[in-house]
Amino acid sequence: MTRAAQAAIDFSALLPRLRALLAARLGLHFDERQDDRLTAALMRVAGPVSPERFLDQMELAPTRARLDALAAELTVGETFFFRHAEQFDALRFDLLPAMVRSLSDAAHAASGSSTAQVGGQYGGQLGGPGRRLRALSAGCASGEEAYTLAITLHRAGLQAQGIDWGVLAVDLNPAALARAAAARYGEWSLRATPQDQRDFWFHRVEPGVWTPLPAIREHVRFAQRHLGQPDAMFWAPGSFDIIFCRNVLIYFEPQALRQAIRNLTGALAPGGALFLGHAETLRGKDVAQEAGLVLRQAHGCFFYRREAPENARAWPLSWSAAAATAPEPDAGASARAAGRGADAGLIPPGEASSAWGSGTDDLAASRVAAGPDGDADRALLDEALHLIEGGQVEDGLRLCARLITPGTPAALQAEGLFLHGLAMEERGQLPAAEWHHQRAAAKDASFALPHLRLGLLARRRGEIIAARRELRRALELLDDESTERLRRFGGGFDRDDLRRLCRDEMQETRA
Numbered sequence: 001m002t003r004a005a006q007a008a009i010d011f012s013a014l015l016p017r018l019r020a021l022l023a024a025r026l027g028l029h030f031d032e033r034q035d036d037r038l039t040a041a042l043m044r045v046a047g048p049v050s051p052e053r054f055l056d057q058m059e060l061a062p063t064r065a066r067l068d069a070l071a072a073e074l075t076v077g078e079t080f081f082f083r084h085a086e087q088f089d090a091l092r093f094d095l096l097p098a099m100v101r102s103l104s105d106a107a108h109a110a111s112g113s114s115t116a117q118v119g120g121q122y123g124g125q126l127g128g129p130g131r132r133l134r135a136l137s138a139g140c141a142s143g144e145e146a147y148t149l150a151i152t153l154h155r156a157g158l159q160a161q162g163i164d165w166g167v168l169a170v171d172l173n174p175a176a177l178a179r180a181a182a183a184r185y186g187e188w189s190l191r192a193t194p195q196d197q198r199d200f201w202f203h204r205v206e207p208g209v210w211t212p213l214p215a216i217r218e219h220v221r222f223a224q225r226h227l228g229q230p231d232a233m234f235w236a237p238g239s240f241d242i243i244f245c246r247n248v249l250i251y252f253e254p255q256a257l258r259q260a261i262r263n264l265t266g267a268l269a270p271g272g273a274l275f276l277g278h279a280e281t282l283r284g285k286d287v288a289q290e291a292g293l294v295l296r297q298a299h300g301c302f303f304y305r306r307e308a309p310e311n312a313r314a315w316p317l318s319w320s321a322a323a324a325t326a327p328e329p330d331a332g333a334s335a336r337a338a339g340r341g342a343d344a345g346l347i348p349p350g351e352a353s354s355a356w357g358s359g360t361d362d363l364a365a366s367r368v369a370a371g372p373d374g375d376a377d378r379a380l381l382d383e384a385l386h387l388i389e390g391g392q393v394e395d396g397l398r399l400c401a402r403l404i405t406p407g408t409p410a411a412l413q414a415e416g417l418f419l420h421g422l423a424m425e426e427r428g429q430l431p432a433a434e435w436h437h438q439r440a441a442a443k444d445a446s447f448a449l450p451h452l453r454l455g456l457l458a459r460r461r462g463e464i465i466a467a468r469r470e471l472r473r474a475l476e477l478l479d480d481e482s483t484e485r486l487r488r489f490g491g492g493f494d495r496d497d498l499r500r501l502c503r504d505e506m507q508e509t510r511a
Contacts, residue, residue, distance in 0.1 A: 027256025143180025228256025
């Protein structure tokens with residue numbers, strides 16, 4: 001199609017149809033601020049067919065191949081090995097020992113009994129016969145997370161203890177799954193992998209290209225699956241002991257989001273652990289309590305455990321107590337939560353508690369709160385949050401840079417620097433992340449969260465004195481941290497959660 005022909009197309013009429021198609025068929029949510037991305041994807045997938053004709057055909061009789069092509073264009077696959085290593089440390093050092101004991105005890109209790117599989121075609125409950133441990137990498141993209149999970153389980157010595165284990169990795173994007181199965185990775189994918197771990201767990205197939213060892217790859221299987229669709233066989237109760245689902249739920253429209261939450265929480269075995277992205281959190285009272293999910297913290301990260309009913313307890317507060325003591329959200333935020341997935345138990349990025357972004361209504365609310373002089377700057381920050389949330393990191397960082405100018409209020413400059421630091425952490429560029437957090441803390445001495453991130457980064461490096469200093473400072477400042485900042489940058493966790501994180505991490509540095 002010529003440029004002149006493309007210019008004549010009325011995309012303002014086509015894009016609402018495309019968004020409706022993506023929501024209905026793939027469960028994906030895209031708002032008007034992503035129109036440029038949707039336009040480019042529509043043009044590429046339509047090919048020689050006009051975009052209007054393509055949408056006519058898809059609305060009448062969508063094909064699997066065309067849906068897969070749209071998924072490949074629009075799902076973000078930014079990932080790397082050992083991304084957020086603290087989550088894998090929490091799994092290896094805090095969770096797996098108890099899981100192994102549970103499996104061993106169950107095996108002894110079940111000796112001589114049937115070893116028929118429990119918990120669906122892929123699963124095996126902790127405490128079920130057969131000493132099986134099953135992990136799910138949900139939204140695995142090109143496979144780095146799944147193989148990191150396999151390395152973590154292998155390092156725990158499960159096989160030496162007679163425990164069978166495996167990792168099932170699923171994604172909506174067939175092109176990403178093909179790359180994952182091929183398992184050929186460059187330096188960028190390994191940028192957060194220490195050299196000794198790279199040498200031990202990977203084989204170099206050619207200059208600059210590495211692959212996990214066969215002992216790792218043989219434990220990982222890949223399959224195409226939509227997390228937001230019901231499937232009673234796959235999501236059978238107790239199917240998975242460990243679930244990693246990081247930075248996936250943020251892309252779902254409300255109905256798919258509710259179903260995905262039901263799938264993930266229902267399939268988690270008693271004693272199992274669910275790890276979400278740093279910008280995601282379960283908050284619904286019904287989902288949390290009925291599924292027996294409790295919030296836990298270790299090694300500088302939060303995760304959820306499904307406790308047996310007699311052992312379940314809310315941490316650090318019961319949901320009802322948390323609701324009674326938490327700051328009241330504005331009326332607009334309450335209405336939005338009721339209309340977009342709050343009953344599913346998740347307040348995703350794009351809502352009031354987001355660590356990354358805010359939706360269109362939140363953007364309007366923040367403009368009012370900012371006052372006439374701060375409208376443009378606050379809108380710019382919200383747009384940067386939204387872009388980074390959607391995987392358009394470079395575009396978001398360019399907006400952050402526009403905030404860090406002498407004419408911008410110091411508090412907003414600090415928030416722009418902090419957001420830049422969070423984005424660098426997500427990309428595994430930890431020295432750059434630390435530098436931006438330090439600048440944010442210097443720009444606004446009352447900003448608690450940069451000190452929290454600096455403390456966690458220092459602890460990961462083994463710098464105990466620096467870690468204690470930063471965590472102590474964060475704890476001091478959290479009492480007066482603004483509710484708006486906590487909602488935007490707190491990872492979905494409230495003031496008391498973050499206080500507990502600081503105290504627990506400071507206690508760990510004394511051990």
